[in-house]
Amino acid sequence: MNNPEAQQIKPSERPAEPARAGKGYLQDIEVRTLANDDFRRVLYTARHCQLVVMPLLPKEDIGEEVHQVLQYFRLEAGSGTVVIDGSPEPVRHGVAIIVPAGARHNIINSGTTPLKLYTVYAPPNHRDAVVHHTRADADADHEHFDSQTTELV
Numbered sequence: 287m288n289n290p291e292a293q294q295i296k297p298s299e300r301p302a303e304p305a306r307a308g309k310g311y312l313q314d315i316e317v318r319t320l321a322n323d324d325f326r327r328v329l330y331t332a333r334h335c336q337l338v339v340m341p342l343l344p345k346e347d348i349g350e351e352v353h354q355v356l357q358y359f360r361l362e363a364g365s366g367t368v369v370i371d372g373s374p375e376p377v378r379h380g381v382a383i384i385v386p387a388g389a390r391h392n393i394i395n396s397g398t399t400p401l402k403l404y405t406v407y408a409p410p411n412h413r414d415a416v417v418h419h420t421r422a423d424a425d426a427d428h429e430h431f432d433s434q435t436t437e438l439v
Contacts, residue, residue, distance in 0.1 A: 319362040326418040336410035342395035350392040356408045359383040364401030367394045
């Protein structure tokens with residue numbers, strides 16, 4: 287990311303939620319990712335994929351997990367470590383990560399500023415439009431994709 291001001295988005299400048307009717311998703315994902323302060327926010331769910339934004343505070347992680355779905359991550363701000371099947375690698379803004387289905391993985395913010403990322407699950411993994419404000423909220427909610435999508439079918 288070449289624009290340091292992009293990380294400093296005021297609440298009054300945050301983008302509106304996308305319309306829930308129609309097909310597809312069209313938003314500035316960098317702006318949406320950098321503006322998000324919720325631990326997990328599902329932005330869009332289709333039958334075969336799902337878009338989610340997450341920030342990790344310094345020293346916070348997503349939690350080691352294994353999904354039976356493919357997961358793509360893109361880091362928009364910050365730095366950290368990704369661990370896939372026990373192999374740690376340093377990562378920073380601009381990096382893309384693909385985690386194959388069945389791989390044990392975690393992303394850890396090892397920096398001093400929030401690590402802002404978005405992720406695409408294929409197929410969906412979470413309930414459409416779910417918002418977990420904190421990691422504790424996410425850990426307490428054992429929700430999973432329930433076949434409801436953002437799009438009207």
